[in-house]
Amino acid sequence: MRIGFYICHCGINIANTVDIEEVMKFASQLDGVVVAKDYRYMCSDPGQDLIEEDIKSLNLTRVVVAACSPRMHESTFRAACEEAGLNPYLFQMANIREMVSWTTDDKEAGTEKAKRLVAAAIRRVVLHEPLEARRESVAQAVLVVGGGIAGIEASLRLADSGKKVYLVEREPSIGGHMAQLDKTFPTLDCSACILTPKMVEVGSHENIELLAYSEVKDVSGHVGDFRIKITKKPGYVNASKCVGCGVCTEKCPVKVPSEFDMGLGVRKAIYVPFPQAVPLLYTIDRDSCWYFQKGTCRICERFCDVGAVDFDQKEEIIEIQVGAIIVATGYDVFDASKITPLGYGHLDNVITSLEFERIINSSGPSGGEISLKDGTAPTSVAILHCVGSRDENWNRYCSRVCCMYSMKFAHLVRERIPEAKIYELYIDIRAAGKGYEEFYNRVLDEDVTFIRGRGAQVTRLATNSEEEGKLVVVCEDTLLGIPRRIPVDMVILSVGLEPQKDAAGVARMFKLSCSDEGFFLEKHPKLAPVATATPGLYLAGACQGPKDIPDVVAHASAAAAEAMAMLDRGYVVLEPEKAVISEETCSGCRICLDLCPFDAINFDEEQNIAVVEEVGCDGCGVCVSACPSSAIVLRGYTDEEILAEVEGVLA
């Protein structure tokens, strides 16, 4: 056994709280160590060269590097070993940065702990066996989950490069939240005008298979070969026959609140969510349709000239195989009724920002007319920032878009009602973005009153004649240092962005991690903002955290580029850490069969032994620790290797 030991200073990151010299001396005296060296940055080219040269000139059979987390540079050093002709799995890393030097100011204790981890790594590496990573081909298709602007953008980028895309959207139409918005800040582009061409492109693209009104039900497999089960919900209208004429909707007698219009308008039981919907396919909502609820009606069927209505349509399960997955499930808005003092849900004319987007929209329920419940136009409007954001009680984070859309609202109100009094109640104005500060200055010049202070309460209780019949916004003006009461006709609550209500379930299905707030966790906050801990699984858009449209588009394009690069390379390297059952020792008890979460263990009736199907095995090792005959070995994590570490850290 000829072990080479290398320790990294990481500049001062490790060297400040770990005595490099001493650890090196300690390691050089351990069994099997023939060389111990240090370098300022082991991961740099010269650092790697050091290892490679030693492997060749000193005939090293094992390498240990004490440096950062294996999550950072294990692959770097494995590659260096391979470069020098040593099997990359005859390498072990000791994590003395994240686990030691960064967690202490006590150099003596840090040095001691570093020695323990080094001893463990050296004892372990002795037992390592050469392993071979397998290469597998990559299915040339990508699943995109969610048809908002993020999913649309990612799908188009991939499809344009010739990749097959399956875009799954659970609503009857793609478009997401962006389709609901009126104008977009700071340029005031009409949201629908810039979005709908992209939606149409998705609908007609030869490489995109759009699965609307569908949901992903099951995900299995691994990078390069994911197996997906998708449920296509019955919309009771035959897509190949429906011409989108809309006669069915016209004749349908059922009226229910429109989800697209935030419940402010009505839709029919057979409907398209909005006129520019893609696919332009009418859908029957089973929960409100009289035929499904009461057993009679079928008017739509009678009036459909092309016979597209099909009440016998059944749920369909679609199974696909893809090489990569992009999760673009978007966000939800904060439920303003949770903050009772702000009056949402029990005071008239207190509305949320998303409701205002529909109200101000010329194709919205009021035709773009800003009006109060009694039909008159408001003479004064207060816009309350940070509702549910930057608030210890709700969400501590900043939702990033509210300042800008709130100021957009002020501008739009000014445009429609020139004489209105407009108040913006803010904590800080966050206008960081191209053209954003300029937009803020523009709104400042439009006679909008900015009050620095969070809206604390909205009440109808008047204390003077001026407040009579008004909504009174109570706040503290933190610039003047006084409490204020502002009587207005309309209050808009700028609600923050939250993870989708079912984000935890989605995370479970795709095996994603979530951040504390519940948004999906990227692999690295700076250097891998679209990748995740699971290879082949990427994030796009606001499901990863609040973002405005330009950032979502950039994020989605990045996700598409990563997926594309993986597909174009054509193969993936699958880690060799898999369970192997010894034919001689297996007693055929079958305990492992039920334990395997991936059903990757089969039973060979003839030989009366269990056999691991290598492709299905994900290397968790649950079977290994349950086997009463110790017949199963997890390559790379054998009992002996783990116990050697236990002995090493305690030696």
Next chain:
Amino acid sequence: MEATQVAMKEFEPKIVGFFCKWCAYQGADLAGTSRMKYPLNVLPIRVMCTGRIDPTYVLTAFAEGADGVLIAGCHLGDCHYETGNYKALRRFALVRRLLEQYGIEPERIRLEWISSSEGSKFAKVVTEMTEEIKKLGPSPLKEVA
């Protein structure tokens, strides 16, 4: 009395930590990346899943001189391998009872769910556990030896 107090003060327990690769180990990394300071008594060993942890690892750790064992993995329902942590949970109950029969206090072994974003929870758990074991003193198995 005074002498034992001094001895107790100097006692630095050795705690073996078994952390799953997907959640707890990443959470521990995050604590480091966030420069959270915590006692250095927990000695981390990376495993694929808490379900990989054989009860004999815990016994071996105590036999080799550990004063405590910390097992940490993904939150229930969040296991990268779906149900590995449930298996760990069941084995944990068993191994804890087993340890009691060896005269090892149940406080010396701890099972925690720490996600990859819970660096602060990791630091808190390690700090708490170190304090607790400092109070308990060295493992009774050491005295026997």
